[in-house]
Each structure stands twice: as C-alpha cells, then as structure tokens.
Amino acid sequence: MKTFDLRVKQLLDGDLSLADLPPELRAEGEEALRLLAAVDRTPVTLSPALDARVMAVVRRHAKSPAGRAWRWLNTPRDVELRLRVRPWAVWAGALAAAAALALLLGRAVPAPVPGVQARGGTRDSVFVRFVLYAPGARRVAVAGTFNQWDRGAALLAPAGTSGVWTTTLALPVGQHQYAFVVDGARWVVDPSAPAVDDGFGRRNSVVAVTAEGAHL
Amino acid sequence: MPEDAAEALASPERSDGAMERREQARELELALGQLTPEQREAFVLKHVAGMPYEEIAQRTGATVASLKMRMHRAYDRLRELMKEYR
Numbered sequence: 001m002k003t004f005d006l007r008v009k010q011l012l013d014g015d016l017s018l019a020d021l022p023p024e025l026r027a028e029g030e031e032a033l034r035l036l037a038a039v040d041r042t043p044v045t046l047s048p049a050l051d052a053r054v055m056a057v058v059r060r061h062a063k064s065p066a067g068r069a070w071r072w073l074n075t076p077r078d079v080e081l082r083l084r085v086r087p088w089a090v091w092a093g094a095l096a097a098a099a100a101l102a103l104l105l106g107r108a109v110p111a112p113v114p115g116v117q118a119r120g121g122t123r124d125s126v127f128v129r130f131v132l133y134a135p136g137a138r139r140v141a142v143a144g145t146f147n148q149w150d151r152g153a154a155l156l157a158p159a160g161t162s163g164v165w166t167t168t169l170a171l172p173v174g175q176h177q178y179a180f181v182v183d184g185a186r187w188v189v190d191p192s193a194p195a196v197d198d199g200f201g202r203r204n205s206v207v208a209v210t211a212e213g214a215h216l
Numbered sequence: 217m218p219e220d221a222a223e224a225l226a227s228p229e230r231s232d233g234a235m236e237r238r239e240q241a242r243e244l245e246l247a248l249g250q251l252t253p254e255q256r257e258a259f260v261l262k263h264v265a266g267m268p269y270e271e272i273a274q275r276t277g278a279t280v281a282s283l284k285m286r287m288h289r290a291y292d293r294l295r296e297l298m299k300e301y302r
Contacts, residue, residue: 003292012291013262013269013284032291035298038240039263133260135249161241162264163248191257192275 008032039162125170126209130180132156132190135163137182144178144204146171151181173211177204247297255290258283 010016011029021029130142140156146169147153156165177196180188189195190205198204248256261272269280276283 002295004288004295006288009288009291013287032295035244035291035294036263038237038244131261131265133256135245159264161238161245162260163245164260164264166265191253192261 004028004032012036124173124211126173126211127168128171128207128209129166129168130156130178130190131192132165132180132182132188133163134165134180134182134188137163137165139183140165141181141184142167142169142178143181144176146176146178151184156180171207171209173209175206175208177206179204243298244294247294250297251290251293254278255286255293258286259290259294262287 004012005025005028007016007021007025008028009032011018011021012032012035018026018029018033132140134140140158141151142154142156143149143151154167154169156167158165177198178190179202180190182188187202189203193205193207195203195205248259251259257276258272258278261267261275262269267275269283272278272283273280278286
C-alpha cells in the first residue's frame with residue numbers, strides 16, 4: 001500500500017500548508033487535498049419559516065391575557081403597610097418567628113444540585129447539538145427524557161450525502177437520557193456519549209446540561 | 217425558464233463539474249464505510265463536523281496522539297480505496 005508522506009498527512013490535519021511542502025511533495029499534497037475536497041460540508045440550515053413560527057408564538061404569548069397577568073404579577077412595585085399593634089404582640093410574634101426558624105433549621109434541607117441555576121423561577125436552557133453518523137438511514141430522530149421519548153418530536157437533518165445527521169435542541173439545565181431512533185424503529189445509543197442501563201435491557205446515552213454548556 | 221436553469225443548460229462544464237463532485241462524494245462515502253469504526257468516527261468528526269482534535273478527544277475519550285495516528289491510517293486507507301474505485 002502506498003502511504004502518504006507524514007508531511008502530507010500534516011497538511012490534511014491543517015498543521016501545514018501546501019506552500020510548506022517541498023516541491024517533490026506538492027503533487028502528493030494536491031492529490032491528498034483533492035481527496036478531502038470530496039467531503040460534503042453542506043451546512044445544515046434552518047428554514048426561515050422556523051423563525052417566523054417562533055416569532056408568531058412569541059407575539060401571541062405577548063398579547064395573551066395570561067401573559068399580561070403574569071407580567072403584572074412579576075413587575076416590582078412599592079407597597080406601604082401601616083400596622084397599629086400593641087408592644088406585647090410584637091414580642092409574641094418575634095418569639096413565634098424564632099421558634100419556627102429553630103424548627104426549620106433542625107430539619108435536613110436538601111442541598112442544591114451543583115451546576116443547576118434557577119433564575120426567575122424558570123430553569124435556563126442551553127443549545128445542544130446532536131450528531132449521528134448513520135449512512136443509508138432514511139430518517140433519524142432523537143428521543144429522550146426532554147421530549148417524553150417521542151420518536152417523532154426531534155428529527156435530525158442529513159448533512160448532504162455524508163451520512164452525518166445533526167440537529168440542535170434547546171435543553172433545560174439538568175441531566176437527560178436519550179437515544180437516536182433510526183428509520184423509526186432502530187434505537188441507537190450515541191457512540192460519543194456515556195450510556196446507562198435503562199432497567200429494561202437497553203442502554204440510554206446521557207448528557208448533562210449546565211448553564212455553561214453540555215457535558216457528555 | 218429561471219435564469220439559473222438556463223445558465224446550467226448553457227454551460228455543460230459547470231454541470232459536469234457538479235456531477236464529478238457528486239461522484240467523488242459518493243466514492244468517499246463508500247470508502248468511509250470500509251474504515252474501522254474508530255477511524256470513521258475520527259474522520260467524520262474532524263473533516264465533516266469540523267471539530268479540532270482536542271474537542272474530538274473530549275468527546276471520544278481518546279488522546280490527541282492516538283486520534284492523529286488513527287486519522288493518519290485512515291488517510292492511507294482512503295487513498296488506497298479511492299484509487300480502487302477509479
């Protein structure tokens with residue numbers, strides 16, 4: 001087997017340029033680059049219709065009475081309270097509050113989950129890209145705890161004819177289990193992610209999403 | 217007739233080039249199928265997904281050095297296979 005010169009391989013890795021090669025290796029370098037030029041890097045683009053649909057939902061939400069009520073409830077306001085109480089009532093109230101606090105501190109309080117941040121009562125979402133190499137597949141989806149294992153909820157798009165399928169989903173912060181569904185029937189674990197037993201003889205891939213990103 | 221379609225009909229070189237690229241992509245796809253799963257994974261993540269070796273190492277658990285060795289073997293194997301297809 002005729003192998004590429006090491007410097008040509010470094011050219012393919014992007015460590016060297018064609019001009020860095022000695023003249024006797026230029027032809028081999030060009031041959032190697034032609035090989036890589038066959039890689040289909042057609043970018044995966046989202047339909048402009050998706051933007052329109054998302055904005056339509058946002059506007060509908062903004063106009064809805066429930067949305068207005070929610071904003072009214074969330075808008076900070078100055079509130080002044082005037083109370084007329086007898087001094088002994090203040091002391092009794094303070095003692096009751098101290099007793100309640102002592103009771104609360106005596107109970108075990110669950111520790112917050114590391115890496116999970118709550119803001120404004122809702123959890124943050126992080127965009128996570130899923131990639132599967134499945135040449136010959138007609139349809140690939142990702143199903144998991146984030147979409148109730150619905151095998152039709154999140155379809156991956158093929159990247160040209162390379163056999164690579166990708167999609168990007170906004171996942172809430174936390175740990176999620178998932179698997180790819182090829183052609184609607186075959187469940188496939190993500191080869192680049194850790195997997196756990198699902199208790200029914202199958203394996204699920206695991207992704208941990210924090211505010212800083214996704215961790216496999 | 218749309219302008220693009222008229223132009224494509226009027227320039228056979230361009231459509232031949234597109235056909236050749238599709239043929240090359242098809243040959244590469246066939247050749248990728250002949251690599252070992254580890255070589256194929258490294259090649260796809262590096263040259264299709266465009267990831268640097270460091271990111272591939274994080275995703276796969278392999279070291280950068282072993283990934284490079286895997287990839288260099290894949291280059292040689294692909295060169296051989298692509299020649300066979302022609």
